[in-house]
Amino acid sequence: MPGDAFVSHVTRLQLPGIDLGRVSPLHFTIGKDLHLDVPRIRHHRTSRLPPNSGRCLSVEAALVGAGCHVTLLQLVMIGDWLLRDRHTSVEKLTGEILASPRRPGAVKARRALSMLRVDAESPKESETRAVIVAAGLPEPELNVDLHDAAGFIGRVDMLIRDFRIVVEYEGRQHADSMGQWNRDLMRYERLTRAGYVVIRVTHEMLRRPRELVLRIRATLVERGFRGPDPPPWLTVHTLADPPPSRVVVARGAGTRLPACDFRSSAAAISGQSTPRAWQNWATRSWPSMWIMSESLSSRRAGHRSSSPGSPSS
Template sequence: MDGVVLHRTKVMPPLDDVGLTPAAAYIQYCATARLIDAIGVGDWLAHRRHLSIIELAELVRRDRWRPGAQQARQVLRHLDAGSRSLPESEVRLLLGFAGLPVPEVNVSIVVDGELLGIVDLLVREVMLALEYEGRQHAESIVQFNRDIQRYATFRRHGVEYLQVTHEMRTRPRTLVSRIHTRMVELGYDGPAPVFGRRWDELHAPIPAGAVRQSPIHNEKGDPATRPYRDGRPGRRSAAG
């Protein structure tokens, strides 16, 4: 039958009342997915409570022989359930795998005790907000006006922000370089982005092999130690 593949297995993966659990299906997806896609999809599933990252980690540990298990294990340390959309995850990963500081996701901006809004991504080192502008922001009059008011509020309080569009995402190196330039203007003195082996790994299928400590490094060049966030996404605050 077209589109149907027969798998032989000694042990069935976990099932729910529909079929395979999302965690089990996700592991199989990781067998052939690019790293950037696998992390983005994992973030999306975790944010919407379709799977628990702890559940995924336990299934990978228990059934490490399954196709995709070794790849999913390498993805685990990068997952962040606070990321609400695939574009947010993508921009976060592009910066991290280019050697720049990894932005925090969905952070509340508070200035003088006033909540100004929640930004998609925050480069805390220079307090630069990155806002993804999807097509719905232009197609919805309500959303469009809300965005105008919010950005006006940011400007009044001196909050630096950079808007990221779908078209900018189609040129990832240019996007990362543009963000880095703005960071430098705001005082960032860390290393410039590097589009080398780690960058290439992000855009390639995940090899089944030994797990590295962490392909994402912090601004000092040390392996990032921030663990993945599971459960209901919290709203972290950036006080001004």
């Protein structure tokens, strides 16, 4: 590659150590009109280079560009990881996304921004939380210490506090270690005695998100939840990358999509929202979750609103 080419997009995000699977093709951005055909290399031409240092774009610019090449849930997992390991900050991410509204990937990055959290401790916890919120269920608090009359019970992955529901992601280490397995069982018994319901999630369950969502919702309903049913199209594909072009907003038919409130998003990302704020947050920040198929949208033309689609890379 030319000396003025910068490592960018998914390739740049892999440099700090996040595992995104395969590394090919390698992505580079160059600030001039250049046509190359190099195996396993993808170059991106631009008239104005995003922020960069050395031979790499900034991680904030790379996250925006990656929106063209990864799903929305993957973008949330990447953003959570970058925030958790302090490779970036809420302010830097927000600033870059606001400064580049027309860059390829910016639309998806803007949608992902309000879903990011600084206190997510693993990519799978980020994915589980994003699935719960995308289905219109209350957003759980992350990594909460719980106590009973005897003292400290433990730290739970996710807590839907108003309904006393604990959601735990079970990685392979929980099954492979007998000591960890027994500690988990004792902890779950104490949580049950303290009045909590524990819902355990595995990698295989995340591959069937509709079943998982219905399971969580059924427990919520038993405890007084009165929110809407999850949409019938809810699948691993629509959750992973819901297209923004056809939506029905939960709060009413024919409502135009609101602009993302970045100040409110920054407060939510930093964990400053109140436990009961999930209804307003979900409606404001995730309207495009209510995706409908083209045929269903055409039958309910009066119940549609539109937002611009993502530009191509």
